[in-house]
Amino acid sequence: MKANVIGIDGSAKGSIELPAVFETEYKPRLIKRAVHAIQTARLQPKGANPRAGKETTATYMGYRGVPAYRRTINVEHARLPRMKNKGALLYGRVARVPHAVGGHAAHPLKAWEILAENINKKEKRLALKSAIATTTMKELVEKRFIVEKELPIVVEDSFEDVKKTKEVLEILNKVGVGKDLKNARGKIRKRAGRGKARGRIWKMKKSVLIVAGKNSPILKASRNLPGVDAVTAQSLNVELLAPGTEAGRLVVFTKSAIIELGKEKEVSEVKVKAERKVTARAVANVEAKKVNVEAKAKKAPVQKK
16 A cells, blocks of 8 residues: 655655555544543542541431430421530531531542543554554545545655744645645634633644654644644554544654554564563473472372371
8 A cells, every 4th residue: 555745845756655554444442442541541530538527526316215405306407417516606507418518518529439441452552553544544534624635645754844833834735734724723712611711711623633753843833733733653642543532533644654653563563572482481481380399299208197
């Protein structure tokens, strides 16, 4: 599978062979799980003190066989727990229940709840490969973005050295993503609801993702464009490729980024082979220990009683 390489002036600069990762099967459910795992990993545990609102003398006595000053039933009061510190100003005040002053919250957040949704390493790796492959599927990308040229869009490496945002915008217009950038710029709007009071005033549409081969000036030059994200090939994750768990993002790769994605497979294969060797060695050691123990047991003399 080949892709055309576009120059920063919009002209054709040859072609490049795409690595095998671009031929991975599309797995939407796995991609969704991987995105949820990334999002929930950012959550911090929070909750109320388990004893909040309960450190009072308030009790509820619904038994009629005790003196009137002790019971909270048949004394012309609501049947609620009341404070028992007799002689004090707070005597008889309702406490402990959620609707009382100083009472605990009803069904509060619990700090011990597990918020993170875990995913296996191999599944996460496969989800990333599947999300990368969806960047070449025009029917998926067209659902959310304006596609002007053939996918995937690969630009020559000189694009990584651009330092000015104005120049980045001009080049992106020439390579065929200008209409989507204009569409994203026109959809910046204020958030509805309480989020405005919590520092999340503006909402904007996701647009182009720029993937560079290494840490370069383009990452900083493109960060002020509305909806545009820029990362290196090593920092690529499923959430960037499938915002909102929906795969099929409009991506602009540099030529070196495509080469880096091809190296990932080689590195992972080497790691798997190394892990298999370690596992085989460990199994062999265990088997050898078992044989030694059995041999010693046979040689040991039988003690007579």
